[in-house]
Amino acid sequence: MAEPTTVAPPASAACGLPIPDAAPRAAAVPFGLVRAARPRQWIKNVLVVAAPAAAGQLVSRHTALQLGIVFLLFTAAAAGVYLVNDARDAHADRAHPVKCRRPVAAGDVPVPVAYGTGAGLALGAVIGGAVLCNALTAALLAAYLAMQCAYCLRLKHVLVVDLAVVTTGFLMRAMIGGVALSIPLSRWFLITTGFGALFMVAAKRYSEAVQMAGHDGRTRALLTEYTTGYLRFVWQLAAGAAVLGYCLWALESGGTANGSLLPWRQLSVIAFILAVLRYAVFADRGTAGAPEDVVLRDRPLAVIGLAWAAMYAMAVADL
Structure with missing residues (x-):
C-alpha cells in the first residue's frame, strides 16, 4: 500500500505568519531582492583581499581600486547564486523554521523574478571581470558560477562533495584578488x-x-x-x-x-x-x-x- 503523500504548508503558514498574497506588491519586490541577495553574507567577499594582503601588496591606489571592483563583481556573482538557489529551494525552505522567512520562500519575490535577476547578476559579473580586470578573473568567476550551478542542481545532494564545493567557493574568493592583480599564489x-x-x-x-535533529531531513535531506x-x-x-x-x-x-x-x-x-x-x-x-x-x-x-x-x-x- 502506497504511503500517503504530505503537502508542505505555505511558507508563512509554516512560520506561523499570515499567508502572503499570490502576487506580492510591486514595491516590495526590490526590497525582497536585496534581502535575498544576503547583505550580511557580503562580508565573506572581503576574502578577495586575502592574497594581496598575504603578499604585502595593499598600499597602492591601483590595488585598492582593483580590489574594490573585484569585491563588487564577486558580490554580484554570489548574489546571483543565492537568488537562483532560493528559487530552486523555495519549497524545501518553507519547512525550515528560519529559511521559511527568505523572500522567495515567503512569497515576497516571485520565483521567475528571482531566476531572471540571478541570471542577470551572474552574467554581468563575468562580463565585468573580462572588461574591468583580466581574462583569468572572468574565467575564475565563470568557474565559480558553473560550480555553484552544479551544486544547486545536483552536488548539494552528494555526500562529502557538497562540503568540497562550498569550501572551494571560499577558496576562490581568496584567490581572485591575487588573480586580478597577477600576484602568484603561495602553496x-x-x-x-x-x-x-x-x-x-x-x-x-x-x-x-x-x-x-528530529526534523527527519525536511529541510536539508543530506x-x-x-x-x-x-x-x-x-x-x-x-x-x-x-x-x-x-x-x-x-x-x-x-x-x-x-x-x-x-x-x-x-x-x-x-x-x-x-x-x-x-x-x-x-x-x-x-x-x-x-x-x-x-x-x-x-x-x-x-x-x-x-x-x-x-x-x-x-x-x-x-x-
Missing part, C-alpha cells in the same frame, strides 16, 4: 585558506545538524546522511590541517628578517591558533550555523583577529 596560502574554509563549512553543517560525529571529525581535522599549514608557512622564514625587532610572522601563529580555538567554541556548541554572525558579534574573536592583523602587518613592514 601555503592555498593550503591554509582551503582547510580554514573547510573548518568553517563543516562547523556550519555540524551546527545545522544539531539544531535540526543532513540525515551525515552523523554529527562525522561532521565533528571533519571540522576538527580541517582545523588541525589549517593550523599546521599556517605554522609551516610562518616558520619557513626562520628568525627575524631584515633587522626586524621581533619575529612577527612567527608570533602571529599564537593569534591564529587562538582564533581557531575561539571559533571552535561555537562549533562545539552547535552555534556556528551562521559564520558571519560569529565573526561580527563575538568581541574576543574580533580582538584576536585585530591582534593577528597587527602582527602580520608588522611582519610585512619588517618593523
